[in-house]
Amino acid sequence: MRGWITSRFMLIALVLALLVGAWNLYVAAHAHGMVTGQVVDATGRPVAGAVVHMFGRDFVSEQERGHVLSDSNGGFRFDSNASHVVQLQAEKAGQKSPRMTIRLWFRAQDVDLMKPLVLR
Amino acid sequence: MKATALRHMLMRHAVMLVVCAAMLVPFYWVVKTALTGENIYEYPPHLLPKDPHLFNFVDVWYLIPFPRYLLNSVIVAVLAVLGNVVFNAMAGYALIMPFLGRRAIQLLLLACMLVPFQATIIPAYLITARLGLLNSYLGLALPLLSTIVCIFIFKASFEAIPRTLIDAARMDGLGDVRILLRVMLPLSKPAVATNVILSFIWSWNNFLWPLLITRDVQMQTLPLGLARFLSYIEDTTGALYAFVVMVLVPGLAVFLLAQKDFIRGLTAGASKG
Numbered sequence: 001m002r003g004w005i006t007s008r009f010m011l012i013a014l015v016l017a018l019l020v021g022a023w024n025l026y027v028a029a030h031a032h033g034m035v036t037g038q039v040v041d042a043t044g045r046p047v048a049g050a051v052v053h054m055f056g057r058d059f060v061s062e063q064e065r066g067h068v069l070s071d072s073n074g075g076f077r078f079d080s081n082a083s084h085v086v087q088l089q090a091e092k093a094g095q096k097s098p099r100m101t102i103r104l105w106f107r108a109q110d111v112d113l114m115k116p117l118v119l120r
Numbered sequence: 121m122k123a124t125a126l127r128h129m130l131m132r133h134a135v136m137l138v139v140c141a142a143m144l145v146p147f148y149w150v151v152k153t154a155l156t157g158e159n160i161y162e163y164p165p166h167l168l169p170k171d172p173h174l175f176n177f178v179d180v181w182y183l184i185p186f187p188r189y190l191l192n193s194v195i196v197a198v199l200a201v202l203g204n205v206v207f208n209a210m211a212g213y214a215l216i217m218p219f220l221g222r223r224a225i226q227l228l229l230l231a232c233m234l235v236p237f238q239a240t241i242i243p244a245y246l247i248t249a250r251l252g253l254l255n256s257y258l259g260l261a262l263p264l265l266s267t268i269v270c271i272f273i274f275k276a277s278f279e280a281i282p283r284t285l286i287d288a289a290r291m292d293g294l295g296d297v298r299i300l301l302r303v304m305l306p307l308s309k310p311a312v313a314t315n316v317i318l319s320f321i322w323s324w325n326n327f328l329w330p331l332l333i334t335r336d337v338q339m340q341t342l343p344l345g346l347a348r349f350l351s352y353i354e355d356t357t358g359a360l361y362a363f364v365v366m367v368l369v370p371g372l373a374v375f376l377l378a379q380k381d382f383i384r385g386l387t388a389g390a391s392k393g
Contacts, residue, residue: 009377084182085175103175107182 027106033081035102037113039070039090042120046074050092050119055099056083074116082108090117154365157358176362180349183359186366188338189345193324194370196260196341200323203265204315211266212274212311213300233268238328245332255335264323270315277311278304313381317374324371342367 004010039050050070055062065086070076076090084104090097097117104111153160155172180186215226237244244263253259281304289299305312327343334340340348349363375382 012373012377084178103173103178105178 027109030110031106031108032110033079033108034110035078035081035086035088035113036111037076037088038116039074039076039092039097040116040118041095042118046070046072047090047092047119048072048074050074050076050090050117052076052078052088052090052117054078054081055087055089057085057087062087084109088113088117090119092119095119150361150364150368154358154361160361176358177366179359180363180366184345184349184352185337186345186363189340189342192257192260192339193341195257196326196330197320197323199257199261200264200319201316203261204267204270204319205312207266208270208274208315209300209305209308209312211271212278213296213304215271215275216278229268229271237263241328241332244329248333254333255339257339259333260326260330260339260341261323263329264319264326267319267322270318273314274308274311277308281307310381310384313378313384317378317382320374321371324367 035054037052039047039052041047048070051067052070053067054065056065065083066078066080068076068078070090084107085101086104087099087101088097089099097119100113100115100117102111102113149160152158152169154176155174156169157176158166158170215222248254248259248262251259251262253262285303285307286299289303294302325343326341327347330341330344331347334344346363346367349360353360
C-alpha cells in the first residue's frame with residue numbers, strides 16, 4: 001500500500017493537484033477586473049479628460065465593453081474587466097492612440113499597464 | 121577491432137539521431153507554432169520561435185469550453201481504462217483455462233479483430249441507443265470497455281506465469297476471482313500498464329464514436345472540441361496548435377509514466393521460461 005502511495009503516478013498527480021490549487025488561489029486573489037494605466041501626449045505629458053475605450057473580442061466580434069475618462073495625471077482605471085484579452089484606445093480632441101492589446105493570464109486579472117497610451 | 125566496433129556504434133547512433141530528429145520535427149513545429157502564433161506556411165520558415173509566449177494556451181482555455189471537454193475526455197478515458205483492465209483480465213484468465221471450444225473462441229476473437237470498427241458502427245449505435253446510453257459517459261466509453269488486442273496481451277502475460285502457482289493458490293482455497301486478483305494481476309504489471317496506456321490513448325483520440333453519439337455540446341470530448349475549434353478559427357494560428365498541444369500532453373504523460381512496463385507488456389509472451 002505504501003509503495004503505491006509513493007509511486008510516481010501518485011506523486012505526479014499530487015504535485016499537479018498542488019500546482020492547480022496554488023494557481024487557483026493566486027487567481028482568486030488577483031481577479032478583480034482592474035485595469036489601470038496612463039494617457040500621455042506625443043511629448044510624454046499626461047493628458048487629462050481623454051476618453052479611454054475598452055474593446056473585447058471573441059471569435060466573431062469585437063465590441064466596446066466600456067469607457068472611462070483620464071484624471072488630471074492622465075491616469076485611468078477600469079474596474080469590471082471580465083475578459084482575458086482586451087484592447088484599449090484613448091482619444092481626445094481628434095487625437096487617438098493606437099489600439100493597445102492587453103493579453104492576460106486569466107479572466108479579470110488585475111493589471112497596471114507598463115506602457116502609456118500615447119495620443120497622436 | 122575495437123576501433124571498428126566503435127565506428128559502427130557511432131554510425132548506428134548517428135543514424136538513430138537523424139531518424140529521431142526527422143520524427144520529432146513535426147512535433148517541434150506544432151509546439152513552436154503554439155508558442156508564437158507564426159503562420160505555419162510562412163516562408164522562409166524560422167527554425168527558432170520568435171518572441172515566444174503562452175497566451176495562445178490562455179485563449180484556448182477561455183474561447184471554447186476547454187475545461188468541460190477535458191473533464192469529459194478524462195471521465196471517458198477513466199471508464200475505458202477501468203473496463204479494459206477488469207474485463208480483459210477476466211477474459212485473458214478464462215482463455216488460459218482448459219474448456220471445450222476454447223480454440224474456437226480464440227479464433228472467433230482473432231477473426232473479429234479483422235473487422236474494422238467502422239463496419240460495425242451502425243449495430244453499435246443501435247445497441248447503445250437501445251440501452252439508453254446515447255449522449256452519456258458510459259455510452260461514450262462502451263465500445264472501448266474491452267478490446268481484443270488487450271485480451272490477448274493479458275492472455276500472453278498469464279500464460280508466462282507458472283501453472284504451479286495457480287494450482288498452489290487453488291489448493292490454498294482461493295477461488296478464480298481471488299487467484300486473478302491476488303496472483304495473476306500482481307505478476308502481470310506490464311500487461312496492466314499496456315492495457316492502461318492503449319485504452320487511454322484509444323479513448324483519448326477517439327473521434328468518430330463520440331461524434332455519432334453525443335448530441336449535446338456539453339458532452340463533447342477533446343477531439344470533437346478540436347474539430348469545433350478548427351471550424352471557428354483560421355487553421356494556421358497559434359491558438360489551434362496550442363489546442364493540439366493541450367490535447368496531446370495528457371496522452372504523452374500517461375505513456376511516459378508507464379513506458380517501461382508498456383514495452384515489457386508488449387513483448388511478454390514472446391518467450392517463455
